[in-house]
Amino acid sequence: xxxxxxxxxxxxxxxxxxxxxxxxxxxxxxxPAFWAGFDRCSAxxxxxxxxxxxxxxxxRAARFGLPHFAWLCLNPKESEDLxxxxxxxxxxxxxxxxxxxxxxxxxxxxxxxxxxLRVLERHVQxxxxxxxxxxxxxxxxxxxxxGTRLILDVLRAHGVKPGRALVDHVEEHTVRLVLxxxxxxxxxxxxxxxxxxxxxxxxxxxxxxxxLWLNSxxxxxxxEPLAVPRAALEMRxxxxxxxxxxxxxxxxxxRFLSQVPGFRVAEGADLAP
Amino acid sequence: MSRPPEPWRRxxxxxxxxxxxxxARVLDLAAFLDRLDRAEGAEDHRLRSLRAALAxxxxxxxxxxxxxxxxxSDPTTDPAPAAGSKGATGAWPGA
Numbered sequence: 001x002x003x004x005x006x007x008x009x010x011x012x013x014x015x016x017x018x019x020x021x022x023x024x025x026x027x028x029x030x031x032p033a034f035w036a037g038f039d040r041c042s043a044x045x046x047x048x049x050x051x052x053x054x055x056x057x058x059x060r061a062a063r064f065g066l067p068h069f070a071w072l073c074l075n076p077k078e079s080e081d082l083x084x085x086x087x088x089x090x091x092x093x094x095x096x097x098x099x100x101x102x103x104x105x106x107x108x109x110x111x112x113x114x115x116x117l118r119v120l121e122r123h124v125q126x127x128x129x130x131x132x133x134x135x136x137x138x139x140x141x142x143x144x145x146x147g148t149r150l151i152l153d154v155l156r157a158h159g160v161k162p163g164r165a166l167v168d169h170v171e172e173h174t175v176r177l178v179l180x181x182x183x184x185x186x187x188x189x190x191x192x193x194x195x196x197x198x199x200x201x202x203x204x205x206x207x208x209x210x211x212l213w214l215n216s217x218x219x220x221x222x223x224e225p226l227a228v229p230r231a232a233l234e235m236r237x238x239x240x241x242x243x244x245x246x247x248x249x250x251x252x253x254x255r256f257l258s259q260v261p262g263f264r265v266a267e268g269a270d271l272a273p
Numbered sequence: 274m275s276r277p278p279e280p281w282r283r284x285x286x287x288x289x290x291x292x293x294x295x296x297a298r299v300l301d302l303a304a305f306l307d308r309l310d311r312a313e314g315a316e317d318h319r320l321r322s323l324r325a326a327l328a329x330x331x332x333x334x335x336x337x338x339x340x341x342x343x344x345x346s347d348p349t350t351d352p353a354p355a356a357g358s359k360g361a362t363g364a365w366p367g368a
Contacts, residue, residue: 035359080356111356112347141361145346173342198291199338205281237290239280 001025002269003228003249006257007106007135007168007186007215009034010057010068011049017218017225022064024229027250027269029061030257032071032106032135037220039078043087046074050095058100065266069257071105071135072096079110079119089122096130099262103127105135106168109147112139117150124158133259134165135186138174140193148174152181166256168215169194172203179208184256188217189227197231201238204248213253322364344368 002025010018010031021029031053040046053070061068072095074088095101104127109116127134134155139147148167155165162182170178170185171194178185187203188194194217195203204212216227224230232245250269257263280286309320316324326341334340345364 077359110359111353111361113353113356116356117352139361141363142345142347142365143361145343146349149350150352171342172336172339173346201281202338239286 001229001232001249002027002246002265003232004213004253004257004265005029005216005225005228006213006253007032007188007217008225009217009219010061011052012220013218013225015060015063018061018064018066021225022066022266024226026066026229027265028067028069028253028257028263030069030071030102030253031057032137033073033075034106034137034219035075035077039081040084043084043091046088047091050091054095054098054100067100067264067266069100069102069260069263070098071102073104073107073123074119075106076108076110076116076120076137076139079116080113082115082118085115085119085122089119089126092126093130096126096132102257102260102263103133103135105133106137107134108137108151108168109139110137110143112143112147112150117154120151120154121158124154124160128158128160131164133256134160136165136167138167138169140169144169144171145173148177152177152183155183156181164259166213169217170203170212171195172199175203175207175212179211184211184213187212187214189214189224189231190217191222191224197227197234200231201235201240204235209244209248210252212248213256214249318366318368319362319364322368325368 005021005026008029008031010029033053050072058068072092074085079085104123107120107123109120136151138144138151166184166186167178168186169188175185187200189197189200200214214228214231216223216225218225228249232249235245322345326344329337329341329344347365
């Protein structure tokens, strides 16, 4: 089996996780910028973080033959401080030109506040001006439905081409909104929140499977770096063909991410399984 | 002659795969409700939302997962004046 992990916060994971992913058939790993679990004091902290995402993590992944790519942004959890946000936004263009940077992400909303919305719009502006891909985080739990609607309004208002934006962490109450708007949808596999493998496959069976991907979003919280191959196994147990599984966990992310010229998979992974 | 449905569209095959897991979850939920009964104090919005969802589980209509998630969601449309805390509780307090 081969798969792409399109959303993993590897700065929070051990080298053993990289090895386990490579052993499980991972062909590339993509890492969005996110919240570190605490608010950073200044833009300097983000400069170091962006270096970690674009230099250190690719080197760690390369030890296991894994191409590593990054998305850059200020996470919505740190968007309330508009002064800090402007300082970080000013840093992003300098890093965007690096060949292993996929685009702007994971931007979005957390508590659906006015300041979060302003910072989301500023990120979208940068992406549109530079014609970069967008990865959007949708809020947690009771805030997800409202936040998803607000996010879709922003993407529409800024003229984002639907096929250039993936809206992540969809669940049963938001997946249709995202797909009907023409965007790609990401289903995140978490032990407690977001989706289980069984619910994820239910959504794949019911909706536009060709514009959905699965991700582990593994980070420092309850999460599972091998969630995608585990869900692939679940899909096979349910009776889906190997080709259908391959299309979901490998073909779909490769199709979306190949809009970035520098994206590539591990050597040999692009050969038919 | 029509082909038989794929395995994931056959109830028996789905029961073979998921029945024991669902059985365990139902028992866990039942035990949780019993535990709450034995405890003291008022119930907050999370527990009230959970009890409301039980009615949706048993109403016999489709799309239970979507409808339960919607019942736990913030139905307002205007952006919040400020973020306040970073976390979420799992159910909208105003429900």
